[in-house]
Amino acid sequence: MSPYAALLYFDDEQAAALDLIRAADLVPAKVQRHFFPDGEIRLRLPDALPEHVVLLRTLDHPNEKLVELLLAARTARSLGARHITLVAPYLAYMRQDIAFNPGEAVSQRIVGRFLADLFDAVITVDPHLHRVATLAEAVPARQAIVLSGAPLLADLIAARRPGALLIGPDGESAQWIAQAAARHGFDHAVCTKLRHGDHAVAIALPPVALAGRAVVLLDDVASTGHTVAQAARLLLAAGAATVDVAVTHALFSSESLKMMRDAGVGEIWSTDCIAHPTNAVSVTPLLAQALHSLFRTRP
Numbered sequence: 001m002s003p004y005a006a007l008l009y010f011d012d013e014q015a016a017a018l019d020l021i022r023a024a025d026l027v028p029a030k031v032q033r034h035f036f037p038d039g040e041i042r043l044r045l046p047d048a049l050p051e052h053v054v055l056l057r058t059l060d061h062p063n064e065k066l067v068e069l070l071l072a073a074r075t076a077r078s079l080g081a082r083h084i085t086l087v088a089p090y091l092a093y094m095r096q097d098i099a100f101n102p103g104e105a106v107s108q109r110i111v112g113r114f115l116a117d118l119f120d121a122v123i124t125v126d127p128h129l130h131r132v133a134t135l136a137e138a139v140p141a142r143q144a145i146v147l148s149g150a151p152l153l154a155d156l157i158a159a160r161r162p163g164a165l166l167i168g169p170d171g172e173s174a175q176w177i178a179q180a181a182a183r184h185g186f187d188h189a190v191c192t193k194l195r196h197g198d199h200a201v202a203i204a205l206p207p208v209a210l211a212g213r214a215v216v217l218l219d220d221v222a223s224t225g226h227t228v229a230q231a232a233r234l235l236l237a238a239g240a241a242t243v244d245v246a247v248t249h250a251l252f253s254s255e256s257l258k259m260m261r262d263a264g265v266g267e268i269w270s271t272d273c274i275a276h277p278t279n280a281v282s283v284t285p286l287l288a289q290a291l292h293s294l295f296r297t298r299p
């Protein structure tokens, strides 16, 4: 890593930032934020920045953060940064990848272009890519790098639930299920899901024997928790002995957590892409390794 790469970070992500600073040998550069009474934000960056700057911002609750990225990236360039990498462990707005109804904004493409205009490189973990094959199609930055939390979660599952049956709650989860299963030889299968609204999903279980199995539901995201809750109810009704959950991105609130537990879910494990009480594995070493490779290969 260049000894002159700085990590720009915000006060609400200080713990994750300090871990990454240590792991990737970066110079800390905290962004000061002021919220005006009318809701506007004033940012203040360190007044001299090195050529290489990394900006850490995970993009849960993304709307305000997208404005912060705009202000921070443009200011960083005016203060001397020539190569700026966004590290967004959770990348928002990836799920709306087509116009499902006439007139709908294709948020994935629009937000992806916005980020590509601001940053030279974007690093993220398990972005929700469904109808596009690569992150570069969604975020056309010079370098668009995808890391995966699935192997980390697979290692955790192997330690805590050896012999688990991995179940993906929908077709999109097949990619993460395949990675995790390949790593530890888990039995695995994927449900089919039809979403009728934000809080309504219909799930059909795959034709596999469930009686007495310790099932782990593995997915990229749990948000309202309805997908996990509905899948857990069906799995338990079909004879599963236990249902635990492993997700890369814990977007859910404490109410959703309670709903999942009420549906019979035992443990819920997440990566720390989003800081959350369910965090059980850290992606910091992955992010640090990706930054080392990026700085080694940067044109």
Ligand code: R5P
Binding pocket: 169, 170, 172, 173, 198, 201, 219, 220, 221, 222, 223, 224, 225, 226, 227, 228
């Ligand atoms: C969508 O396909 C994702 O992989 C998740 O299954 C989905 O976002 C979960 O949403 P919720 O928790 O709101 O049901």
